[in-house]
Amino acid sequence: MEMRFGKYGGQYVPEVLIPSLKELEKAYKEYKDDPEFKEELDYYLKNYAGRETPLYFAENLTKKIGGAKIYLKREDLLLGGAHKINNSIGQALLAKKMGKTRLIAETGAGEHGLSSAMVGALFKMKTRIYMGAIDVERQKLNVYKMKLHGAEVYPVESGSKTLKDAINEALRDWVETFEDTYYLIGSVVGPYPYPSIVRDFQSVIGKEAKKQILDIEGKLPECIVACVGGGSNSIGIFNEFKNYKEVKLIGVEAAGEGLDTEKHAAALLKGKEGILHGMLSYFLQDEDGQIRPTHSISAGLDYPGVGPEHAYLKDMGAVEYVGITDEEALNAFLELSKTEGIIPALESSHALAHAMKIAKEMDSDEIIIVNLSGRGDKDLDTVMNYVKF
């Protein structure tokens, strides 16, 4: 486990949180390779969440675009409709081992809030979800689902009322309640050891995908594409492939209304180094170091920062990062819905949109895997505003 990825990461938190982070680090080191813990985790991933997820050859889409074969890693088929459950099960099991009785979590699109509410119900833990007031409004269905599972949803009215403010509020809660409360962070962000823990629990995506593509095609893919908000689904699929130089890894950030406007959420492409939420990483900020408001059509990518490992992978040139606009993502959303009968999450539609761009330029014996990190049911309210039938 690494405190830093190159210079990025670290533990930039108020003193009162340091002992809790040390406690978490100790517990995670104790259990992560423990056979009983791993067996329990595998049991719930398989029987509760629905792993393994298929690697699906999107033949219609491939034919329509012409070029590389497009495969979809179907994380959208998991319980809750997104990859978030992989991490929530893992961390909730860890919380139980640590003797914690209460979970808190932040959420943007509501997917992590939902998966936390689900594991809260499953493991009988009191659960509170912090969610920006604006996100509560634009993700009503997920809010309702969280409440169905017995979680309390706390709308955050401070700051920009989105994901970053939900994290601030969850941290404020944790500062007071760490003795009985586990903070279940939903992405590869935050102070050490969270970026490592979340990566480890999400790396099941890449492990499965590698085995599956070798079984189906007998070779590794030329390219893997995944969207990057905080960066957990992308790290989850990249991690297994990062030592294979022949596999090109591409992370897709939300370019919103365009990278040359103020309205986007592309921290790696347009941000600069800074410190927030316990980590040194890239952040969108003004000339005075104040964190800037962000914009994306997808609430899950609407975050001004990015996980520290991504910052490192960018500096090392190990991953290429690109931007996809709201409009391009929306088009990809419609395209997949129509050609394959699969409704992708708007977050994942960013990855899909980029794959559709590059597939054209590639040969028909080449392979792209797109991490279809979530399904789009939650986004229908948003999409209905753009597309009328």
Place this chain on the structure above:
Amino acid sequence: MDKKLVSFIVAGDPNPEATLKFMKALSKHSDIIELGIPFSDPMADGETIQMADIRALNNGMKVSKVFDIIREFRKYSNTPIVVMTYYNPVFNMGLERFLKELKESGGNGLIVVDLPVEDSEEYLSLCKKYGINTIFLAAPNTSEDRIKRIDNASSMFVYLVSLYGTTGVRREISNLAIDFLKRTKKLCKNPVYVGFGISEKEHAKRFIENGADGVVVGSAYVKIIEEYGDSEETAKKLEEKAMELKEGILEGSK
């Protein structure tokens, strides 16, 4: 040694001219003025100071204007000034440039809330180079080893957080806070000042009676600013509050 009152307000709340006026009022009964740099994401602060940060930022407060305020204040008073900030505004400006400007403007000390001692090697050497005193926070759950490290890294005082939580006015002082104060006092060579949740004379008195070398008060003042805004009334009420707290300190010192 005399027990100290540290009075905190947010720079630029609601505007730089008002801050200067408030500092002058507070300095009549305060030993140290602590000036907060407003930040977009103040995760260690409760609602009162969050709102103050927003008021300041919405009125165009900049880091450079914090130095202007200190420079202006120095024309009237020698009361030491400690700046409290989150790390990002400092990091963004560049640590060395920040410290140089802080020193040149007349600032005396610095608190970076989210900079842990483990990562402070360069910070400490540059603070030393520019003659800026360092203050680190300790919390009730900080281990003895860490308290010693925090004490070693601090050159002005150790800022003891009296409770599990964010900044803000609390009604009572817990016994935990008193126990922790006694433990910390034994371990530190620096003076130990207590903060978070202190708003009344009786609070100040109790901490001083139990060995604190000073108390830090913030939200109680910021609430006054929130209510009365940029006015003479505010300055008068801030001065009265500081006087009340200082009385508590003097009573506790007897």
